Amino acid sequence: METFSSIECFVRSAEVGSFAEAARRLSLTPAAVGKSVAKLEVRLGVRLFQRSTRSLTLTEAGQLFLDQVSGSLTTIQNAVANLSSVEGLxxxxxxxxxxxxxxxxxxxxxxxxxxxxxxxxxxxxxxxxxxxxxxxxxxxxxxxxxxxxxxxxxxxxxxxxxxxxxxxxxxxxxxxxxxxxxxxxxxxxxxxxxxxxxxxxxxxxxxxxxxxxxxxxxxxxxxxxxxxxxxxxxxxxxxxxxxxxxxxxxxxxxxxxxxxxxxxxxxxxxxxxxxxxxxxxxxxxxxxxxxxxxxxxxxxxxxxxxxx
CATH class of the missing domain: 3.40.190.290 (D-Maltodextrin-Binding Protein; domain 2)
Incomplete structure (x- = not known):
């Protein structure tokens, strides 16, 4: 579950190009999002983002990983949302x-x-x-x-x-x-x-x-x-x-x-x-x-x- 949360933080950060904006949409702090992505990078053994004080850009490995996981992440989230419906509605x-x-x-x-x-x-x-x-x-x-x-x-x-x-x-x-x-x-x-x-x-x-x-x-x-x-x-x-x-x-x-x-x-x-x-x-x-x-x-x- 921790890895899933890290992947979600990575995908949202990649979509908006900002830890701060991703944090706002996920109801987290920017620091929490940054740490979660950093843990994912350690687990994968690759750098996913090039970071600077003004920008956040995907590395080649980061773009490849995003292409592979973003669709699956959405499918899983939608499946969870559909199962958590109220009385089948x-x-x-x-x-x-x-x-x-x-x-x-x-x-x-x-x-x-x-x-x-x-x-x-x-x-x-x-x-x-x-x-x-x-x-x-x-x-x-x-x-x-x-x-x-x-x-x-x-x-x-x-x-x-x-x-x-x-x-x-x-x-x-x-x-x-x-x-x-x-x-x-x-x-x-x-x-x-x-x-x-x-x-x-x-x-x-x-x-x-x-x-x-x-x-x-x-x-x-x-x-x-x-x-x-x-x-x-x-x-x-x-x-x-x-x-x-x-x-x-x-x-x-x-x-x-x-x-x-x-x-x-x-x-x-x-x-x-x-x-x-x-x-x-x-x-x-x-x-x-x-x-x-x-x-x-x-x-x-x-x-x-x-x-x-």
């Missing part, structure tokens, strides 16, 4: 990352039903619009769209990630008619700034015939980093907003906003749930993934989030 802390507004609008309303089914699971939900490193940051899952798929991470599609143009009735009545995408160049735009890069992306509008594509020529009157904020701004009659469908549906159904050029939209891939690929997935993670896919189907969210 999945149990434990479920750490999930999701966008703030999207999570509050569409995922939090599912929480009550999820906990009724799985009362031994403790949600630890993080609301952040930035992509997280699932493995290095210890997340069980993440929900979002447009993420790069790192090695060892699986994505299960929940719905399309479409963006549409919306405006208030007052704005549309007070400004020139919009019949074709080229007409947008004469209108004030409320554009979305990427939270990752801080820049406004160049978008391609797609027609209902996927072969019809035109660049979005909307004049930037203002920029926002959040689709919910852009919807609220457009509802004040301040311009035309390009927003994600999950944020627009409530405003469209209430009549507060209406679609502009309803035969055109931006295809931004899919909204998915992401989780690390394991031979033995923890029961709590499997339960959440299956539950979310079921709820998206039952609530018709894939259909509601489609611009087509």
């Amino acid at each position: 999945p149990a434990g802390t479920l750490k999930v990352s999701m966008g703030a507004a999207f999570g509050c609008l569409h995922i939090v309303p599912m929480l009550g039903e999820f906990l009724r089914r799985y009362p031994a699971i403790n949600p630890d939900w993080h609301f952040d619009n930035r992509q997280v490193d699932l493995i290095a940051q210890g997340f069980d899952a993440a929900i979002g769209g447009g993420f790069e798929l790192p090695q060892g991470v699986i994505a299960r599609k929940l719905s399309p990630a479409h963006r549409i143009l919306v405006a208030s009735t007052d704005y549309l009545q007070a400004n020139p008619e919009i019949i074709e995408p080229d007409d947008l160049s004469h209108h004030d735009g409320i554009l979305i700034r990427s939270p990752q890069t801080g820049r406004v992306r160049s978008w391609q509008l797609t027609g209902r015939n996927p072969q019809n594509c035109q660049p979005l020529m909307l004049k930037a009157r203002m920029t926002m980093s959040d689709s919910e904020a852009a919807c609220r701004t457009a509802a004040q009659g301040l311009g035309i907003a390009l927003v994600s469908m999950p944020f627009a549906v409530g405003y469209l159904e209430a009549g507060t906003l209406q679609r502009v050029l309803p035969d055109w939209f931006v295809d931004d891939g899919n909204i998915s749930i992401y989780y690390a690929e394991h031979k033995l997935l923890p029961g709590k993670t499997r339960a959440f993934v299956d539950f979310l896919i079921e709820q998206f189907a039952e609530r018709g969210l894939a259909r509601r989030f489609s611009a087509i």
Whole structure:
């Protein structure tokens, strides 16, 4: 058991490149983690890390050992977690990352039903619009769209990630008619700034015939980093907003906003749930993934989030 703990200290330190950060995640002291790794090095007879006051890097032997043990360590930990479930039900802390507004609008309303089914699971939900490193940051899952798929991470599609143009009735009545995408160049735009890069992306509008594509020529009157904020701004009659469908549906159904050029939209891939690929997935993670896919189907969210 002591060797297993030392291996866990080694793997976590290698993942984050720091004894201090590994200690924080393992609820230990940095000194305890350092001593545990040192004992492992003595037992193995090799040096696993090159240490300096500012960095912690793997040696060639350390990288080889990490490649051999990290997957097995996760499998053993998941097996232990599954066996320690409460009365056969999945149990434990479920750490999930999701966008703030999207999570509050569409995922939090599912929480009550999820906990009724799985009362031994403790949600630890993080609301952040930035992509997280699932493995290095210890997340069980993440929900979002447009993420790069790192090695060892699986994505299960929940719905399309479409963006549409919306405006208030007052704005549309007070400004020139919009019949074709080229007409947008004469209108004030409320554009979305990427939270990752801080820049406004160049978008391609797609027609209902996927072969019809035109660049979005909307004049930037203002920029926002959040689709919910852009919807609220457009509802004040301040311009035309390009927003994600999950944020627009409530405003469209209430009549507060209406679609502009309803035969055109931006295809931004899919909204998915992401989780690390394991031979033995923890029961709590499997339960959440299956539950979310079921709820998206039952609530018709894939259909509601489609611009087509």
